[in-house]
Amino acid sequence: MLPFTYPRRFLFFIPCAFLFTLLLTASADAAETPNIIYVMADDLGYGDLGCYGQKVIQTPNIDQLAKEGMRFTSHYSGHTVCRPSRLVLLTGQHSGHTPISQNEQYVFPAGTTTVTTLLKEAGYTTGGVGKWALGLPETSGVPSQQGFDYWFGYLDQGNAHNYYPEYLWKNEQKVGLPGNKIGPQKRVSVNRKIYSHDLLSREAFQFIRLKANQPFFLQAHYTIPHANNEGGRAVNDGMEVPEYGIYADRDWPAPEKGFAAMITRLDRDMGSLVSLLKELKLENNTIIFFTSDNGPHQEGNHKVEFFNSNGPLRGYKRDLYEGGIRVPLIVKWPGKIQPDTTTDHISAFWDFLPTACDLAGVKPPQNIDGISYLPELLAKPQRTHETLFWKYRGKEALRAGQWKAVRVKSEKPLELYDLEADIGEDHNVAEQHPQIVTHMQQQIKESQTASD
Known part of the structure; x- marks a missing residue:
C-alpha cells in the first residue's frame, strides 16, 4: 500500500496556515501585553490598611482594589529600610547579592540591568514619580540614565523626607517651587503652598494620559506616610500634611492625626488612579500593584502601636522580624486575576522583575534571585522559593x-x-x-x- 500523500497545493497551504496561526498568536499576545503600574508607599505597615485589618484609618479605595484583585498575606519587602529595598526591587536580587545592605549612599553604574531597562527594551514607555534614592544629580544613577523615559520627583533620599521641598526634578532638570522656600530658621513657612505628594500624583496621571495609546510602565514610589525629618529632625510634629481632614476633630496627638491623614490622602489618589484608567478605557489592559517599601516607622513622634500599624507582627522598620519586612501587596488586573482572592504564596520584592518580564513577554536575566509570581496571579501552578534572605547592619x-x-x-x-x-x-x-x-x-x- 502506497503511503498517503497530500496534494501539492495542500502542501503549500500547510506552512502558510502555520505562519498565519503564529501571526494570530503573536498578535493576541501583543494585544494582551498590559500596562504596568507599580505603586509603592513609604513606611506603610502591614496593618495600616482596612483590607489587612486596620479599624481606624480609612482606606476605602485601596480596600476596593483588594476586592477587585488579589491580596497577598506573605509578601516581603526587599529590605527593612528604604534605599536597599528599592535596589532589590529594581534588580531582582536580594540583599545578600546587592552591593549595599543598608541605607548608605549608592549610585547605579552605567549599563545596569533593571526592571525598567528591560521593559523599555521590550517596547514599553517608562515613567516614574516619587522617591528615587539610587543616583544623585549628574551621575550615572539618575533615572534618565537607568531606563526611564520620564521621571518627576526626588533624586536625593534625604530631600524626600520634606513634603514641601524648594525644588523637585523633572528628568535631569531642577524644577523650582518658590512658594515652598524655607525661612532662615529652617522652620516650615506658612507660605508653603505645594504639597509634594499632590504634585507627584498630578504628574503620574498626566503621564498616563499622554501615554494612553502605547504600552507603558509607571513606577509611583510615593513618600507617604514617611515622617518629615527635615534637617535630621522632626518638624511640624513630624507627620506633615496640608490638613487632617476627617481626623481633625479626633482626640489624638497631632502626629497621629497627620499619619492617618497621609494614608487616607494616598488612598484618595489610588481611587483617582482607577477612575482615570476607566475614563481612558485602560482599566482592563492595566495591571496595578500596590505595596510598601518596608514595615511601619516609629519616627516623627508617630507610635507604631497607636493604630496597630504592624498588625499581628513583631517589630517595625529597621527590624528583621516580620513587622519590619512583611508588607501588603495587592494586585488588580480585571478579567485576568480572580476578584476578591487571597493568597499565602511566599514572595518578595525580588520577584517583581521576573513577574514584569513575564507580563512583557521577555526573558529575565540569569543572575537574579526572583521567581515570577504571575502564575499565582492567574491561578496556575506556581514555583516557590526554597528560602528568602535579608541582612542589615x-x-x-x-x-x-x-x-x-x-x-x-x-x-x-x-x-x-x-x-x-x-x-x-x-x-x-x-x-x-x-x-x-x-x-x-x-x-x-x-x-x-x-x-x-
Whole structure:
C-alpha cells in the first residue's frame, strides 16, 4: 500500500496556515501585553490598611482594589529600610547579592540591568514619580540614565523626607517651587503652598494620559506616610500634611492625626488612579500593584502601636522580624486575576522583575534571585522559593517554608520561629530544633556573596 500523500497545493497551504496561526498568536499576545503600574508607599505597615485589618484609618479605595484583585498575606519587602529595598526591587536580587545592605549612599553604574531597562527594551514607555534614592544629580544613577523615559520627583533620599521641598526634578532638570522656600530658621513657612505628594500624583496621571495609546510602565514610589525629618529632625510634629481632614476633630496627638491623614490622602489618589484608567478605557489592559517599601516607622513622634500599624507582627522598620519586612501587596488586573482572592504564596520584592518580564513577554536575566509570581496571579501552578534572605547592619533573617531564622546582632545566636504556629514570633524554638538551626545557618551563609 502506497503511503498517503497530500496534494501539492495542500502542501503549500500547510506552512502558510502555520505562519498565519503564529501571526494570530503573536498578535493576541501583543494585544494582551498590559500596562504596568507599580505603586509603592513609604513606611506603610502591614496593618495600616482596612483590607489587612486596620479599624481606624480609612482606606476605602485601596480596600476596593483588594476586592477587585488579589491580596497577598506573605509578601516581603526587599529590605527593612528604604534605599536597599528599592535596589532589590529594581534588580531582582536580594540583599545578600546587592552591593549595599543598608541605607548608605549608592549610585547605579552605567549599563545596569533593571526592571525598567528591560521593559523599555521590550517596547514599553517608562515613567516614574516619587522617591528615587539610587543616583544623585549628574551621575550615572539618575533615572534618565537607568531606563526611564520620564521621571518627576526626588533624586536625593534625604530631600524626600520634606513634603514641601524648594525644588523637585523633572528628568535631569531642577524644577523650582518658590512658594515652598524655607525661612532662615529652617522652620516650615506658612507660605508653603505645594504639597509634594499632590504634585507627584498630578504628574503620574498626566503621564498616563499622554501615554494612553502605547504600552507603558509607571513606577509611583510615593513618600507617604514617611515622617518629615527635615534637617535630621522632626518638624511640624513630624507627620506633615496640608490638613487632617476627617481626623481633625479626633482626640489624638497631632502626629497621629497627620499619619492617618497621609494614608487616607494616598488612598484618595489610588481611587483617582482607577477612575482615570476607566475614563481612558485602560482599566482592563492595566495591571496595578500596590505595596510598601518596608514595615511601619516609629519616627516623627508617630507610635507604631497607636493604630496597630504592624498588625499581628513583631517589630517595625529597621527590624528583621516580620513587622519590619512583611508588607501588603495587592494586585488588580480585571478579567485576568480572580476578584476578591487571597493568597499565602511566599514572595518578595525580588520577584517583581521576573513577574514584569513575564507580563512583557521577555526573558529575565540569569543572575537574579526572583521567581515570577504571575502564575499565582492567574491561578496556575506556581514555583516557590526554597528560602528568602535579608541582612542589615549585623542582622540576618532567612525564611524557609514555615520556618524563620533571625539574628538580631552579629554576635548573637540564631533565633528560630515557626510562622505557621507563631506569626508574631513570640516563641523562640531554636533549642527544640537544633538540626533546623544548623541547616538554616548554612543556608544563610550560602545566601551571601563573599566580599571584603
